[in-house]
Amino acid sequence: MDPASRTPLEMYRRMVRIRLFEAAATRLGARGEITGALHTATGQEGEIVGACMALHADDYMVGNHRSHGHPIGKGAGLNKLMAELLGRSTGVNRGKGGSMHLADFSVGSLGETSIVGSGFPTAVGAGLGAKLQKSGRVTLCFFGDGASSEGTFHESLNLAALWKLPVIFLCENNGYAITTSARKGVSVPDIAVRAAGYGIPGHIVDGQDVLAVFEVTRTAVLRARAGDGPSLIEAKTYRFNEHASALPKLNYRPADEIERWRARDPIALLSKHLAATGLAATAVLEAIDAEVQSEVDAAVSFAQSSPSPDPAEAYDHVFVDPIVPLRS
Amino acid sequence: MAKTNYLSALRDAMAETMREDPRVFLMGEDVELNVYGSSQGLHAEFGADRVMDVPLSEAAVIGAAAGAAMVGMRPVVDITISPFLYPAADQIISIIAKAHYMYGGQTRVPLVIRSCMFYNVNNAAQHSDRPYSLFMSIPGLKIVVPSDPYDAKGLLKAAIRDDDPVLFFEDVNLWGSNSEIPEADYEIAMGKAAIKRTGTDVTVFAIAGTVPMALKAAAEMEKEGVSVEVIDPRTVKPLDVATVLASVARTGRFVAVDPAHRTGSVASEIAATVGEHLYDKLKAPILRVTAPDVHIPFAGSMEKGLFPSVQSISAAVRKTMSYRDSAI
Numbered sequence: 001m002d003p004a005s006r007t008p009l010e011m012y013r014r015m016v017r018i019r020l021f022e023a024a025a026t027r028l029g030a031r032g033e034i035t036g037a038l039h040t041a042t043g044q045e046g047e048i049v050g051a052c053m054a055l056h057a058d059d060y061m062v063g064n065h066r067s068h069g070h071p072i073g074k075g076a077g078l079n080k081l082m083a084e085l086l087g088r089s090t091g092v093n094r095g096k097g098g099s100m101h102l103a104d105f106s107v108g109s110l111g112e113t114s115i116v117g118s119g120f121p122t123a124v125g126a127g128l129g130a131k132l133q134k135s136g137r138v139t140l141c142f143f144g145d146g147a148s149s150e151g152t153f154h155e156s157l158n159l160a161a162l163w164k165l166p167v168i169f170l171c172e173n174n175g176y177a178i179t180t181s182a183r184k185g186v187s188v189p190d191i192a193v194r195a196a197g198y199g200i201p202g203h204i205v206d207g208q209d210v211l212a213v214f215e216v217t218r219t220a221v222l223r224a225r226a227g228d229g230p231s232l233i234e235a236k237t238y239r240f241n242e243h244a245s246a247l248p249k250l251n252y253r254p255a256d257e258i259e260r261w262r263a264r265d266p267i268a269l270l271s272k273h274l275a276a277t278g279l280a281a282t283a284v285l286e287a288i289d290a291e292v293q294s295e296v297d298a299a300v301s302f303a304q305s306s307p308s309p310d311p312a313e314a315y316d317h318v319f320v321d322p323i324v325p326l327r328s
Numbered sequence: 329m330a331k332t333n334y335l336s337a338l339r340d341a342m343a344e345t346m347r348e349d350p351r352v353f354l355m356g357e358d359v360e361l362n363v364y365g366s367s368q369g370l371h372a373e374f375g376a377d378r379v380m381d382v383p384l385s386e387a388a389v390i391g392a393a394a395g396a397a398m399v400g401m402r403p404v405v406d407i408t409i410s411p412f413l414y415p416a417a418d419q420i421i422s423i424i425a426k427a428h429y430m431y432g433g434q435t436r437v438p439l440v441i442r443s444c445m446f447y448n449v450n451n452a453a454q455h456s457d458r459p460y461s462l463f464m465s466i467p468g469l470k471i472v473v474p475s476d477p478y479d480a481k482g483l484l485k486a487a488i489r490d491d492d493p494v495l496f497f498e499d500v501n502l503w504g505s506n507s508e509i510p511e512a513d514y515e516i517a518m519g520k521a522a523i524k525r526t527g528t529d530v531t532v533f534a535i536a537g538t539v540p541m542a543l544k545a546a547a548e549m550e551k552e553g554v555s556v557e558v559i560d561p562r563t564v565k566p567l568d569v570a571t572v573l574a575s576v577a578r579t580g581r582f583v584a585v586d587p588a589h590r591t592g593s594v595a596s597e598i599a600a601t602v603g604e605h606l607y608d609k610l611k612a613p614i615l616r617v618t619a620p621d622v623h624i625p626f627a628g629s630m631e632k633g634l635f636p637s638v639q640s641i642s643a644a645v646r647k648t649m650s651y652r653d654s655a656i
Binding site: 060062091093094096101112113115121122124125126127128130132133137151152157158162175205317319320321322324 | 393395396428431432469566569
């Protein structure tokens, strides 16, 4: 990634890309054009983009079921992602993954995974591979507060610390595992303190502040690339929507809490900062908004005009070499 | 040709593939000091980066092997005792088996997970599993269960060179067996059964440690004037159905032997397949010789009778022969 693309304006563009992509997906879901669950990251774009932009283009990233933002943050194009959501043959996973399992290996996105906590070991392994290959690549592993209660979190931090692997574990603490608050599910108020148990640095950062997330992740990336091992970063954030599109609105989050967090929209905060510091006029940001909207509209058209996979494709990619035919 | 035992054959397969391919490395429980006997000298020859002990952290270790495979390595994981696979079941089932498929062919997971089956040696219920049939119902996994040192070496080489994930089960009841093994490199293709003995009256299908038993039973039956063909599938996934069907089409009688529990066993699977295809060619009911659906008790007096034996295989062969010349 060249230095110019790391500018706050590029961060703004990527955050808006996630926001508008998911808004379009939500509309398509409501119309039945996208089937299955959609887990939007609306409200969490700051931590996603801030962390991703601290990486090089050829670094690796592993995500989770809330999966649209991560590959977009890592630089994936929108057409194939939207086509995947619509289950089309042009989808990035050829229609085999859908919303919860996006992956774009061309930008180092090693796959989103919908079993909570299952991505940690993949990230550790990508780090191990990079270390053995001396490739200098680092791996960013996104996970939620809920995943920090899974055994794989603890096993993976131990292994990565033990072997000094270049992995950044980034906790997107949005406060809730579906409806179960972190207060009920996590034994400590700050997940970052768990880093001490593995002898690695733990950082807490305001997840709504993309620049702060970028800075703290950059520190962790430098440490990882220097061969000094992993870091744990906890970004305090909030999801503005329900856990998933199909779920009813239940009363588990106080209205004033939702209001307080909505007032700290990461895109609005960055806009304000850019205007206040004179880095970008409102007109410049509006132009970006319009460009991204066109990009999203084009992605929707691309997806809608793409064919559904042939039913026979269900038999492809079970194995690289099935040896014996899978259709009898 | 030199006589080589089972563990040395596996060791030689590891060493030879590691010499030819720098991407291959061994990570496992207690492999550096060769506790189980199949890693003699590997740590000294290949060093700590390619032969590494791992902590007792099966999910992270097996999952990390998958991550390393996704970024271009070819890990071999030695998890020692087969039930230790269960803590990593999510990684094996949800990541390793599915990544190539779910991500639309964007990635491959070329890794081998080795484990030993310590049954019929007084290890009780938690240490006596033969779990290949459990994993057989998961698409995307290749499963190897060799029955002698020659096959074990050739199949391990094929497994390591394969682009798909392979579960490799080593039957400890075969550790004392020997084979003539050539100096030259050879490989045994997965998905190809071996006719270990030709015969004309009954086809006996046997797996792993039950293959030598089936061969002894065949020799015994020959004295009674019954000609037994013994087929060893060698890989239970993919299963070489064609070789079995061709044999049973000739003999008209089929006995499936499997040391796993009866329900959902490989024996059950092949029995159903033979029934589906050869209903009109069968001269006797298909018989299964398996462990019953009970846990494996500690005391030898209870354990021993639970597994297939030369006697129980011979008895099944005699029973199918009792239908001599009469249509069922």
